[in-house]
Amino acid sequence: MAIYFDKQTQTFYLESKEISYVFRVNEFGFLNHIYYGKRVPREDLRYSVHVQDRGQENFLPGGGRTHSLNQYYNECPTIGRSDYRESMIAVCDSRYSRVSELKYASHKIHSAKPALEGMPSLRGGKTLSVTMKDEYNNSEVILYYTVYEDLPVIIRRADIVNKGKNPLKVDRAYSMCLDLNDNNWEALTLHGAWARERFLERTPLHHGIFTIDSKRCSSSGQINPFMALCRPNADENSGEVIGFNFVYSGDFVFKAQVNQFEYLRVVGGINDYDFEWELKKGEKFSTPEAVMVYSDCGIGKMSRIFHDLYRTYLINPRYVDKPRPIVINNWEATYFDFDTKKLCDIIDSVKGTGIDTLVLDDGWFGERNNDKCGLGDWFINYNKLPDGLTPIIDHAHKNGMKFGLWFEPEMISENSDLYRAHPDWAIQVPGIKPCPGRDQLILDLTRDDVVNYVIDVVSGILKNNDIDYVKWDMNRTMTENYSEHLGKNNKEMHHRYILGLYKICEALVNGFPHIFFEGCASGGCRFDPAMLYYFPQIWTSDDTDAYMRTFIQYGTSIVYPLSAMSCHVADCPNHQTGRTTPFASRADIAHLGATGYELDTTKFSPELKAQVKEQVDAYKKMENLVLFGDLYRLACSQDGNYFAEQIVSKDKTLSHVTVMRAMAYPNFTVYRLYLKGLDEKAIYHVEELDLTVSGATLMNVGIIVKFGGGDFITKTFTIKKV
Structure with missing residues (x-):
């Protein structure tokens, strides 16, 4: 049984096969965490709960000097009730008091996971819900814990319900809290910037708050x-x-706090920096899910658990085990300068290579x-494409290829027909000039009319054209956080925007089940589990x-599976760094994800085209590994001259x-x-070395990789069990 309650x-x-997560209702009605870690017998662990008279501490009435939260x-x-560490929940009542005391009321063990309305969530598992009541402000908090017997994972979220007559203000609604009994930990995080996403960083924790x-x-x-x-x-x-990941695409926060007793508390959820939510009588606020993964065998095992979890229980089953489109994207080949002939020439140029999908990127619509200009005007640019999309789509299909189209549905240009008709649909504050951001503004997805417009206009393009693939982009983050219709509740705006986004994604992804959707946000600037719920891969x-x-793919793989990463072979000198790398190396690295190409293939020589065919053939042979395999990271570019996975x-x-050496010495x-990751007792053959030895030898003696001369050289090896 994955969930058990000892009444005595x-x-x-x-419990899962590998972990135990234990907490209790104490004698005063509070929920006290006891243990989270490697699986232990189901024994009475109350002995491990230690409290003492700490001297200069406040304590709750009626419990003596040790009864301090x-x-x-x-x-x-x-x-407000003697716990000075970071809270998980904060509710303000009609007296403007945030003093709160949540106590156990009841619990339920669910064989089927309760639905989370309006937001992405993981499937399956068994769920415990624990209802907590606060007599001071008449609120109720329901804590949800989902556990999977086959994976060392706990998923947490909460509902906050107003059970009183007067409105409440939710000032903080985090999804999880984990208290640990020592601070001997370091925080591993993934930092970055545009074109430099998800670099690793480790930070020792100290007294105070790491955020x-x-x-x-x-x-x-x-x-x-x-x-x-x-x-x-x-x-x-x-x-x-212990890994934490938030199933949400908007503002978030994780905090790790060490207090004066060397206790460590981790909390996480929706960022309360500019957040508030009004709850009227009977209303409920639900938090997104937070995922907790435990590994006793390092970061690599943690990653493999995340990968298995998301492939099995998060990513849409329609896509998760299907071969991914191998695309040729026109963006770095043409940017905005294309016409029907140029696009058809690209299709012709990759015929016979195994590339199976043309994706037409930005510039096909409005006056774009x-x-x-042009964002929001989702109608075909007939000045650029006089006969519309049909000749290009037909040419792709005639040549055995699929056709994909780029959208940026959340955005609006000031120079657009849509803005001229509906300037109030753009997020901005009247009288304040918006901060420039790629010459575009954001549509107000807190409004139902705007959400419905986006669904209708994108659906119209998809219904009227034989589209197989959609690339969904988002190139601006929010400033001027304001929506006139929200009035005094404008602090609800960011979360309402994300809920509007999810409504659009839900309608389009489910409304067009035959279309493959890829996510994008200025590249990988919105790479999160919630987006993976809708889009099985992200640029x-x-x-x-x-x-x-x-660097980027290594860091991304810390949490997200290889199949979720869209990775393309691009032009050289590279358009972002100016660096030139060997064509073979570009392909080898791009094969560590859902592969594709993004360069002008019409300029390829017969020899280069033949190389592309060889590369695609090689990828197809290993694609099942990308989709389903276990990843072992062997060397990190951040740590030295080599990368290996x-x-x-x-x-x-x-x-x-795959191995890359950066600099030749x-x-x-x-x-x-x-x-x-091999079977120690099995015999394996390394094709490229014509070497046949045991798994134990390959893992302990290793293989010799010979690079020769040149920078950024890659080598690949195929190892088969004999």
Whole structure:
């Protein structure tokens, strides 16, 4: 049984094959956390709860000097009753008091997971709901815990319900809290910027509060909604690690706080920086889900758990096990300068290579001949494409290819017919000139009429054209946080915007089940689990330089599966870095994800076209590994001169290894690589080395990688069980 309640000790046990998560209702009615970690027997763990007279501490009435919430490990901490650490929930009542005391009322074990309305959530698992009541402000908080027997995962969220007559204001609505009994941890986070997303950073925790957050109404490229706690000795293959990921695409925060007693508290959820939510009588606010993953074998195992979780329980089953489109995207080949002939020439140029989808990027609609106009005008630019999309689509289909189209549905240009007709649909404050951002503004998705317009206009294009693939972009984050119709409740705006976005995604993805959707946001600036719920892959970064992609894809893989990363072979010198890398290296790195091409293939020589065919054939042979395999990161570009990743099939019969050496040094041309994840007792054949040895030998003695001369050289190896 994955969830068990011991009535005698009032203790909850949440269990999978590998972990235990234990908490109890204490004698005063509070939920006290006891244990989270490696699976332990279902025993009475109350002995491990230690409280003492701390001297200069406040304590609750009637419980003596040890009854201070500041020294308990709490499942749902609040404000004003002796716990001075970060709260999970904060509610303001009609007296303007935020003093709150949530106590256990009841619980229920659900065989089927309760639905989360209006937001993405993971499927499956068994769920415990615990109802907490606050007699001071007449609120009710329902805590949800979902557990999977096959994975060491806990998923948390909460509902906040107004059970009183007077309105309440929710000032903070985090999704989770985890209290741990020591502070010997480091925080692993993924920081970045546009074209430089998800670089690794480790920070020792200290007294005070370590915070990562986004205030952009986007999960952002600056910091991903992910944080892990790592023991100082934890690495890829060993040590204790707890990972947290937020299933949300808007403002978020994770905080790790060490108090004076060396206790560590982690809280996370919707960023309360500019948040408030009014609850009238009987109304409910639901938080997004937060995912917690436990690993006792390092960061690598944590990643593989996240990958399995998202492939099995998050990504749309329609797509998760299907071969991905191998696209040729016209953007870096043409930018805005294209016509029907140019696009048909691109189709002709890749015939016979195995590339199977043309994606027409920005510039096909409105008066969109540059990035200063046209967003929102989702009608065909007949000046550029006199016969519309039909000749291009027909030419693609005639040549056995599919056709994809770029949209940026959330945006509006001031120079557009839509803006001239509905200036009030753009997010801005009357009388304040908006901050420029790529010469565009954001549509107010808090409004039902705007949401319905976006659904209708995009649906019209998809219904009237034989579209197979949609690339969904978003190139501006929010400023001027204001919507006139919200009035005094404008602090609800960011979350209402995200709910409007999800409504659009839900309508379009489910309304056109035959269409494959890819997400994008200035590259990988909204790469989060909630987007993966709708879009099975996301454009990983606008930076297509093969060397920089080793950093970006490595960091992305800390949480997200390879199949979720859209990775293209691009032109050189690279359009973002100016760097030139070998064509083969670009393909080898792009094959560590959902691969494709983004360059002018009409200029290819017969020899280069033949190389593309070889590359696509090679990718197809390893695609099942990308879709389903276990990832082992062997070397990181941030740590030195080498990058290496290995993918192993679940049955350990097939493996693929990719290695890149960045800089060539004289008299130093070989590299020893130790493989992972193989069956120690099995015999394997390394095709490229014509080497047949045991899995134990490959993992302990390793293989010798010979690069020869040149920078940014890659080598790949196919390892098959004999």
